[in-house]
Amino acid sequence: MPMTTAISPEPSRVTAPISDFDPYAEDVLNNPYPHYEVLRELGPIVYLQRYGAYAIARHEEIDAVLRDHVTYCSSAGVGLANFHTEDPWRKPSLILEADPPMHGRTRKVVAGLLAPASINKLRATFEREAELLVDRVLDMGHLDAMPELCAAYPLKVFGDAVGVPAQN
Structure with missing residues (x-):
């Protein structure tokens, strides 16, 4: 997984390793765990040049992102598409792509069912x-x-x- 370190061209100006890692490659989909390990070793945040997106693979950073709905929103989509700037390729999920307080209300309704x-x-x-x-x-x-x-x-x-x- 070739990697360089640079300042991302993104407006946030985050300094992160840049990688050509493709999480959708067939070998990754067939056995993702060794690839995830390499991604974790690259750093706490990695810029995926192929997709123009950042990736995180370490527990501590993932936990921080999932708990910080002010900085990181889910309503824009949880994949590569940004539902705020482009047409969603599917209807957004009522739970997955919802930010507080709507997420909490919806989650409470379906918690018993799940x-x-x-x-x-x-x-x-x-x-x-x-x-x-x-x-x-x-x-x-x-x-x-x-x-x-x-x-x-x-x-x-x-x-x-x-x-x-x-x-x-």
């Missing part, structure tokens, strides 16, 4: 719905994973769990 005891009661239903969804996709003979699996499954099982009727 508690281990609640999820365990729904396990058989979740498994049955997953099997039915896979059967439907196999019958179609093709797959667009985002709408047909990644969006369809949680909308179905969590919608059913909280009594929200499915849209047809």
Whole structure:
């Protein structure tokens, strides 16, 4: 993972190692842990030149970012896209891409549903719905994973769990 140290071209003027690390490369996706270790060794913050974004991989810094909603906002998106300056590629999450106080209110509403005891009661239903969804996709003979699996499954099982009727 080649690296140099420079002042970032970003307005914040953070001095950080610059890396060509690609967290979306196939070898990283197949086994991310050795790559994360290298990223941690580079420093507390690393500028990913390929994406024009900063990365942090150490627990202490991640914890600080997650606790500081004033400096770091989630509502702009938690990936590479900035939902404040460009059109989101998907609808923002009500929990993940929400800042206080909205995050806390939303989290409180769904906390009971997501508690281990609640999820365990729904396990058989979740498994049955997953099997039915896979059967439907196999019958179609093709797959667009985002709408047909990644969006369809949680909308179905969590919608059913909280009594929200499915849209047809």
